[in-house]
Amino acid sequence: EKFKHIPHPNPTPEAERRKLLAEGNFGKVFSDHMFLMDYDPEKGWHDGRLEARRPFALDPASLVLHYGQEIFEGMKAFKGPDGTVTVFRPEANGQRLAASARRLAMPEMPVETFVSAIDALVQKDSAWVPEAEGHSLYLRPFMIAHDAFLGVKPAERYLFAVIASPVGNYFAKPTVDVWVTERYTRAAPGGTGEAKCGGNYAGGLVAQREAYSQKCDQVLFLDSTQGHFVEEMGGMNVMFVRKDGSVVTPPLDGTILRGITRNSLLTLGRDMGLNMREEPVDINELFEAAAAGDVVEAFACGTAAAVSPIGRLKRTPGEGDKAGRRTEAVFGDGATPGPVTMKLKKALLDVQRGRVEDKHGWRHSI
Ligand code: PLP
Numbered sequence: 192e193k194f195k196h197i198p199h200p201n202p203t204p205e206a207e208r209r210k211l212l213a214e215g216n217f218g219k220v221f222s223d224h225m226f227l228m229d230y231d232p233e234k235g236w237h238d239g240r241l242e243a244r245r246p247f248a249l250d251p252a253s254l255v256l257h258y259g260q261e262i263f264e265g266m267k268a269f270k271g272p273d274g275t276v277t278v279f280r281p282e283a284n285g286q287r288l289a290a291s292a293r294r295l296a297m298p299e300m301p302v303e304t305f306v307s308a309i310d311a312l313v314q315k316d317s318a319w320v321p322e323a324e325g326h327s328l329y330l331r332p333f334m335i336a337h338d339a340f341l342g343v344k345p346a347e348r349y350l351f352a353v354i355a356s357p358v359g360n361y362f363a364k365p366t367v368d369v370w371v372t373e374r375y376t377r378a379a380p381g382g383t384g385e386a387k388c389g390g391n392y393a394g395g396l397v398a399q400r401e402a403y404s405q406k407c408d409q410v411l412f413l414d415s416t417q418g419h420f421v422e423e424m425g426g427m428n429v430m431f432v433r434k435d436g437s438v439v440t441p442p443l444d445g446t447i448l449r450g451i452t453r454n455s456l457l458t459l460g461r462d463m464g465l466n467m468r469e470e471p472v473d474i475n476e477l478f479e480a481a482a483a484g485d486v487v488e489a490f491a492c493g494t495a496a497a498v499s500p501i502g503r504l505k506r507t508p509g510e511g512d513k514a515g516r517r518t519e520a521v522f523g524d525g526a527t528p529g530p531v532t533m534k535l536k537k538a539l540l541d542v543q544r545g546r547v548e549d550k551h552g553w554r555h556s557i
């Protein structure tokens with residue numbers, strides 16, 4: 192697809208860009224350009240364009256500001272050993288954005304248009320793809336409803352945008368501690384848990400704050416029906432490693448995000464002969480199994496987090512018939528990443544960075 196390129200009036204000078212690329216904080220620094228495309232019922236998706244990144248002008252009655260009709264994606268561009276830039280599985284993100292659009296009553300963008308938009312921005316800002324290990328250009332496509340109308344109904348006009356941010360590791364330490372919230376849930380059957388919509392994150396922030404107040408780095412949500420099955424974390428899926436080397440992650444039941452990293456690790460694990468299982472994880476059994484040494488590793492997985500080892504899970508001592516239960520599940524010594532976790536992490540990073548054969552056609556050249 193051909194898009195218009197509107198010249199940037201004052202791109203970041205190279206020396207300044209190099210300094211910014213070295214910072215590596217997640218989501219604080221942005222590349223020079225953005226991609227924009229409009230939708231209305233008459234023209235469909237139209238006027239795709241690359242231009243200098245700048246603030247939006249939005250009518251204060253824009254639907255997104257009131258009823259949260261917004262969806263987004265997260266993906267990464269990597270620099271290979273030979274300097275070529277590839278994007279990891281953009282078609283999968285395009286398909287998930289389309290699924291999120293259906294759930295949020297928004298117009299689907301054809302996957303080919305989505306991938307062309309990503310290509311256009313990454314090509315334009317390829318100098319913003321960092322080289323350092325653990326670093327990449329994080330891409331954030333999103334779609335908002337901007338009809339100026341206060342009635343509650345799906346909008347007619349939408350804006351699709353892609354911005355890019357050079358990033359390093361999401362967590363600055365080797366293992367993270369995770370708080371199991373029992374006060375808040377993230378998603379219910381029939382709700383929006385499987386969609387990547389801003390509202391899911393807004394509703395989870397208070398639980399994330401609860402985790403911080405318990406000196407944890409992330410929050411883990413349980414299912415909203417029975418309250419004792421592991422779902423996912425605030426911004427990542429979760430996996431556990433048993434003593435026998437098998438790896439288990441909760442099944443996709445409609446309330447958790449269909450993580451592309453989760454899917455990639457299931458495949459890479461099977462490729463290396465690991466027993467990768469999708470089955471329900473009961474939180475009480477998990478705390479017991481960790482204490483008994485039957486579950487020996489845990490990790491978070493997602494685009495931003497890649498594979499992030501978990502040192503321990505923590506929860507309240509409980510009340511009533513739960514009083515006195517275990518409040519900590521410690522994996523290994525609680526501070527050292529486990530061997531299966533690190534093997535999976537290496538396999539993922541190697542394919543993302545172009546250091547091994549791309550058996551599944553996941554690296555998309557731009
Ligand atoms: N779960 C949630 C809530 C997320 O925000 C993310 C991140 O995108 C994931 C899981 C992992 O998904 P992916 O691996 O596609 O990035």
Ligand code: COI
Binds near residue numbers: 266
């Ligand atoms: C991602 O990994 O892309 C996410 O959306 C999660 C968030 C922590 C940035």
